[in-house]
Amino acid sequence: MDTSTASAIEIRDAIRRGETTAEKVVTDAVSRIAAGNPQLNAFITVDADRALRRARALDGHGDKNAALHGVPVAIKDTLCVSGMRTTAGSRILGDYRPPYDATVVARLEAAGAVVVGKTNCDEFAMGSSTEHSAFGPSRHPMNPELTPGGSSGGSAVAVAAGFTPIALGSDTGGSVRQPAALCGIVGARPTYGRVSRYGLVAFASSLDQVGPFGRTVADTALVQDVIGGADPHDATCAPQDSPACSSAIESGVRGLRIGVPRHLIEDGLEASVRASFEGALDVLAAQGAEIDSVDLPHSQYAIATYYLVATAEASSNLARYDGVRYGFRDAEAGTLNDMYARTRRAGFGAEVKRRLMLGTYALSAGYYDAFYLKAQKVRALIRRDFDRALEGRHAVALPTSPTTAFRIGERTADPLQMYLSDVFTVGPSLAGLPSISVPAAVAAGTLPVGVQLTGRAWDDATVYRIAAALERSRLSR
Amino acid sequence: MASQLTRDEVAGIAQLARLELSADEQDALTRQLGDILAYAATVQQADTTGVEPMRGDLGGSALPERRADMPAPSLRRDEVLSEAPDASLAAGLFRVPKVL
Numbered sequence A: 001m002d003t004s005t006a007s008a009i010e011i012r013d014a015i016r017r018g019e020t021t022a023e024k025v026v027t028d029a030v031s032r033i034a035a036g037n038p039q040l041n042a043f044i045t046v047d048a049d050r051a052l053r054r055a056r057a058l059d060g061h062g063d064k065n066a067a068l069h070g071v072p073v074a075i076k077d078t079l080c081v082s083g084m085r086t087t088a089g090s091r092i093l094g095d096y097r098p099p100y101d102a103t104v105v106a107r108l109e110a111a112g113a114v115v116v117g118k119t120n121c122d123e124f125a126m127g128s129s130t131e132h133s134a135f136g137p138s139r140h141p142m143n144p145e146l147t148p149g150g151s152s153g154g155s156a157v158a159v160a161a162g163f164t165p166i167a168l169g170s171d172t173g174g175s176v177r178q179p180a181a182l183c184g185i186v187g188a189r190p191t192y193g194r195v196s197r198y199g200l201v202a203f204a205s206s207l208d209q210v211g212p213f214g215r216t217v218a219d220t221a222l223v224q225d226v227i228g229g230a231d232p233h234d235a236t237c238a239p240q241d242s243p244a245c246s247s248a249i250e251s252g253v254r255g256l257r258i259g260v261p262r263h264l265i266e267d268g269l270e271a272s273v274r275a276s277f278e279g280a281l282d283v284l285a286a287q288g289a290e291i292d293s294v295d296l297p298h299s300q301y302a303i304a305t306y307y308l309v310a311t312a313e314a315s316s317n318l319a320r321y322d323g324v325r326y327g328f329r330d331a332e333a334g335t336l337n338d339m340y341a342r343t344r345r346a347g348f349g350a351e352v353k354r355r356l357m358l359g360t361y362a363l364s365a366g367y368y369d370a371f372y373l374k375a376q377k378v379r380a381l382i383r384r385d386f387d388r389a390l391e392g393r394h395a396v397a398l399p400t401s402p403t404t405a406f407r408i409g410e411r412t413a414d415p416l417q418m419y420l421s422d423v424f425t426v427g428p429s430l431a432g433l434p435s436i437s438v439p440a441a442v443a444a445g446t447l448p449v450g451v452q453l454t455g456r457a458w459d460d461a462t463v464y465r466i467a468a469a470l471e472r473s474r475l476s477r
Numbered sequence B: 001m002a003s004q005l006t007r008d009e010v011a012g013i014a015q016l017a018r019l020e021l022s023a024d025e026q027d028a029l030t031r032q033l034g035d036i037l038a039y040a041a042t043v044q045q046a047d048t049t050g051v052e053p054m055r056g057d058l059g060g061s062a063l064p065e066r067r068a069d070m071p072a073p074s075l076r077r078d079e080v081l082s083e084a085p086d087a088s089l090a091a092g093l094f095r096v097p098k099v100l
Helices: A008-016 A022-040 A048-061 A103-110 A153-160 A177-183 A217-227 A271-286 A299-320 A336-347 A350-363 A369-389 A415-422 A426-431 A460-475 B007-016 B023-045 B077-081
Strands: A043-046 A072-076 A114-119 A166-171 A186-189 A209-214 A257-260 A290-293 A395-399 A435-439 A450-455
Touching: A008 A022, A008 A217, A022 A043, A022 A048, A022 A072, A022 A114, A043 A153, A048 A114, A072 A153, A103 A114, A103 A166, A103 A217, A114 A153, A153 A166, A153 A177, A153 A209, A166 A186, A166 A217, A177 A186, A177 A209, A177 A435, A177 A450, A186 A217, A186 A460, A209 A217, A217 A435, A217 A460, A257 A271, A271 A290, A271 A395, A271 A450, A271 A460, A299 A350, A299 A369, A299 A415, A299 A426, A299 B023, A350 A369, A350 B007, A350 B023, A369 A426, A369 B023, A395 A460, A415 B023, A426 A450, A435 A460, A450 A460, B007 B023
Parallel strands: A072 A114, A072 A166, A257 A290, A257 A395
Antiparallel strands: A043 A114, A166 A209, A186 A209, A186 A435, A395 A450, A435 A450
């Protein structure tokens, strides 16, 4: 078994059957990372000793029936792993080591997974290319001149490059789905409130969700099922039950109704994205799904709405990085206010500063009503658009990204141009709906394209079901 | 809404955000924020008559349950203080420069 291409489920089952051990699997993962990470920069921190100790313990007395027994996993560096350096892609946390695990990390480890390290990301999850990391960009495994997307670029690379079969990222405006699409893997954003945010470095609290990456739909569904569910540490994590993501994966799409907002894709798509997206719709129709056109009338406001709401919430969430309690502090400052200002000046990168300024402005006296409050009203209209589109339909389908992976440096001169990368992903985020990106069939030798499927709240199982049907068709060619 | 920000306005926002900016950063941000705000201001064109802002309730999912107000162990104070740039474990406090 080649663990660089095997699925998490295959690896777990092989260990259970005694064909390999967690120690062997983790040793292989660590070697691959050591060989490939210098070029791809997927990981900021790798802790091979910790991973091997855990793997040996699992081989010795672990529960072989655990859902992810012995499977190596990469964790985005915005998630806390106790005792392991957590940077959020920034200098401002210095060498901070959290004294606690994020709930999602604790659940993965309870299920037998082995954390091998923390992956690179845009600073504080603010970006669509991983170029805004304080630790350099991550690079696309198919072509190192290209970005893997962002902000969870490092985690996407870890899976796409075969370092680990699964990874965790976080998705605020598309930061799991878009890198998944650009790298040719599966990435999902749960219904808001389905997965705990405890231990996720907060960017925008009403938008952030932890999301899984995998090479297969089944692996991705399994990870979401392991990490999800009520958590007393997170008041925004709902206690309600909903069907497991893997519960309907084999059920096919016969009789499912899927709406396509054609008005959003009349132009602006790269040719290969258009071809692959239409091809995916043909596949779904051939398998018995009913596909029609649907309208999302307030989509034109989605990016503006997102960048007002998210940056406003970020300006509040990032106020805690002040040099007092953790991380970096400017030691030269003579007074408290100087310490705040100088610490933040030195510790934050340009994109973070830009968004903090925007968010502060949107919340400031005299502008709050016109910007933040107005944006929250438009957000309600965007949610209403999706609710209407999904009445009598199971999902809305769009390309995840209007383009394939772009070159490092191509979009950094104009921040607004980078923001427009998110045009299809911010809507589902604002609406709080489950949304998955699954690879579409592409012509040989061309860059990956993702199809984004967005479903009704708490109906994550159906978007995984549709994604699985597309995957079966693509793999059977 | 103004799509052009003045340098003074930018300085004022920086003060609110507790960010000290260099002269170059002020120039760059004055330009960039002006462009971004002009784009963001397109939300003004949406008709939101009678629409409640979407806050908290993200589509009618169950309200968070309130837990019983009972003290329980949390993070260990020593562990938290030891990650600080400057702290007194003995006093159980973070240490910072004087206010004035």
